Amino acid sequence: MDDQYPGPGLPQQAQLRTFFRLAGPVIAVVGGLTSAYGFISFLTFGADADFDAMPVTEMALFMGGFIVFAIGMAMCRAGYGAIAARYASGELSPVLRDSLRHTGLTPSDRQTQAQRTDGPYCRECGTQAPDRSAKFCGSCGTGLG
Numbered sequence: 001m002d003d004q005y006p007g008p009g010l011p012q013q014a015q016l017r018t019f020f021r022l023a024g025p026v027i028a029v030v031g032g033l034t035s036a037y038g039f040i041s042f043l044t045f046g047a048d049a050d051f052d053a054m055p056v057t058e059m060a061l062f063m064g065g066f067i068v069f070a071i072g073m074a075m076c077r078a079g080y081g082a083i084a085a086r087y088a089s090g091e092l093s094p095v096l097r098d099s100l101r102h103t104g105l106t107p108s109d110r111q112t113q114a115q116r117t118d119g120p121y122c123r124e125c126g127t128q129a130p131d132r133s134a135k136f137c138g139s140c141g142t143g144l145g
């Protein structure tokens with residue numbers, strides 16, 4: 001199916017997204033906890049130690065954990081980004097449509113409906129009837145059919 005209709009995404013797009021959705025939160029939590037542990041250890045260590053003995057391990061845990069946390073969050077965004085974008089689009093589209101309509105750049109609903117009509121065309125003036133059951137031309141009154 002993907003071979004018949006290749007989209008703009010990667011070949012393993014779906015698998016990659018599933019992986020990001022599952023692994024992203026886990027990595028973010030692990031990184032966050034590691035970072036928090038390093039930070040707390042750093043604070044308790046620094047309370048009763050002079051600065052000659054910097055708690056390098058705790059600092060490394062804090063920094064490294066934060067980086068892992070950021071990677072996990074990025075994976076979450078990658079995995080759930082489409083949902084967020086779709087939601088934002090669903091929220092913004094009606095507003096955008098109303099805004100465009102207000103500026104007069106888009107046809108009103110009535111005009112759009114008229115363009116979708118499948119009624120017959122008038123022999124005399126060429127106006128299209130709003131629906132198939134129309135008996136007379138709405139523009140010039142000529143009988144249709």
Ligand SMILES: [Zn+2]
Pocket residue numbers: 122123124125126127137138139140141142
């Ligand atoms: Zn007509």
